Amino acid sequence: MVEKKTKRTKQSINREELESRILRSAEVLFAEKGYSGSSMEAIAAAASISKQNLIYYFANKELLYKRVLKEMLDIWIEKLSFLETQGDTPEAVIRRYVREKMALSRLYPNGSKVFAHEIISGAPVLKEYLMSHLKPQFDRDVVLVKSWINKGLVDDIDPEHLFFTIWAATQTYADFSVQMEVLLGKKRLGDADFERAELAVTDFVVRALGAKKNN
Amino acid sequence: MVEKKTKRTKQSINREELESRILRSAEVLFAEKGYSGSSMEAIAAAASISKQNLIYYFANKELLYKRVLKEMLDIWIEKLSFLETQGDTPEAVIRRYVREKMALSRLYPNGSKVFAHEIISGAPVLKEYLMSHLKPQFDRDVVLVKSWINKGLVDDIDPEHLFFTIWAATQTYADFSVQMEVLLGKKRLGDADFERAELAVTDFVVRALGAKKNN
DNA sequence: TAATTTTTATACCAAATGGTAAAAAACTTA
DNA sequence: TAAGTTTTTTACCATTTGGTATAAAAATTA
Secondary structure: OOOOOOOOOHHHHHHHHHHHHHHHHHHHHHHHHHHHHOOHHHHHHHOOOOHHHHHHHOOOHHHHHHHHHHHHHHHHHHHOOOOOOOOOOHHHHHHHHHHHHHHHHHHOHHHHHHHHHHHHOOOOOOHHHHHHHHHHHHHHHHHHHHHHHHOOOOOOOOHHHHHHHHHHHHHHHHHOHHHHHHHHOOOOOOHHHHHHHHHHHHHHHHHHHOOOOOO | OOOOOOOOOHHHHHHHHHHHHHHHHHHHHHHHHHHHHOOHHHHHHHOOOOHHHHHHHOOOHHHHHHHHHHHHHHHHHHHOOOOOOOOOOHHHHHHHHHHHHHHHHHHOHHHHHHHHHHHHOOOOOOHHHHHHHHHHHHHHHHHHHHHHHHOOOOOOOOHHHHHHHHHHHHHHHHHOHHHHHHHHOOOOOOHHHHHHHHHHHHHHHHHHHOOOOOO
C-alpha cells in the first residue's frame, strides 16, 4: 500500500470521463428541476448509466449537488479575482470584469442556474463558502473602487451596490434567458445576442461610473 | 340553484382569510425549497391546518403553485405598466419605474423568489403568460424608449437590454438578498439598505441613459 | 328544529425515491 | 492465466409523497 500512484489506466480515464459526464448531467437537471426535483434515477438516465452505478460514483445526492456547486464556484473565484490588475484604467478593468462575468453566463448557463437556485433558496449549502471566500474578495474590490473615487478617477458612486448591479446584470443572461428569448422573440440566445448584451451592459456600467478616459 | 350569490357570511370570510394564509405559507416554502421540495404536508403545517384540509382548499399542489405565481404576476403587471405616463421627462419616468420595481422586491421577496425559480427552471408554467402579457408591454416600452432616443432626450442606448438590466438590478435585491447580507455583514437587509440600493440603482440607470435634465 | 352545506379529521394507498446488500462482470497486474 | 481490484448489474426496501374515500363535526339556512 505504498506505490498506489494514480496511473492513467484505461479505467481511471473512464472514471474521470464518466464523472464529468455525470456532473454535467446533474448540472442540467439541477438547473431545470432544482435539487428536490432531480431524482438520482433521472440523473443516471441522463448520463446513460444505471442509478446504482451513479451511486457508486457519488454516494448520495447531496454530495453530487455539492460537487456541481463547487465546480461552478471554483471557476468563478478564479475568473473574478482580477480586479487587482494594477496599472490599468478603471474603465479597462471594469470592461474586462464585465466581459469575464458575461462569458461565464454564456459558457456555464446551467452551473449559473444551479448557483442561482441555491442562493435564492437561502444558500443553505453555500453560505459558509460565501463568507469565507467571496466576502474577502468583495471587500478588497470595494476598497479598490473607493480608491478610484478618492483619486477622482471615477464619480462618487456606491461601490457595494455597483457590484451587486454588475453581478445581477450579467448573471441574468444565464438565469433569465428564457424570459429574454420570449421577449426578443427568439428560440435561443445566440452569440450575437450575448455580444450585444455585453456591449450594452459594459456601456451602462462605464457610463454610470463616469470613468475618465484619460487615466 | 339560482340565488347562489356569495354572501359575505362568517364562513366565506374565514375562507378568504384561510386561503390567503395558505397562499402566503406556500409562497414562503416554494421560495425556499422550490416546487418539488415543498410537500403539501409541510405547506399545511406552515398554515397550521391538516394536509387534508389544505387539499380541501387547493385540490392539488400544481394548482396551489399556479395561484401563488399568478398572484405575484398580477401585481407586477399592474405596477409595471406605467411607462406610458406621458408628459414626464424620461428621467422622471425611469426613476419612478425603478422605484416601483424595487418596492416589489422589498414588499414581495418570496413571490419574487418563486417567480425567479420558475423562470430559471425554463418557465414551464409561465411561458405562455409571458408571451401573451409581458411581451406586448415590453414591446410598447421599447418603442417609447426609442422615441426618447429619436427625440434626443436620452443617449443612444440599447432599449431591450436596458430593461433587462433594470429588471435584473432590482430583482436581485429580492432573489439574492442572502448573498448581500453575507457580503454586507448584516443579518437582514433593512429599509436603509433598500433606500441606498434604490438610490444607487436609480442613479446608475439615469446616468447610463444620459437623460437630459431639461425636458 | 330539520335539512343542507361547508369544514375538518381519520384511514388508507399506489407510486416514486434515496439508498443498501450482494454478487456478477470487466479490467489490471503479477 | 490467476489473483486482486474496480465497475456494473440485479434485487430489494423503508420512507415520503400526492392524493382518494369516507365520515364526523360545525355552521348556515329553510
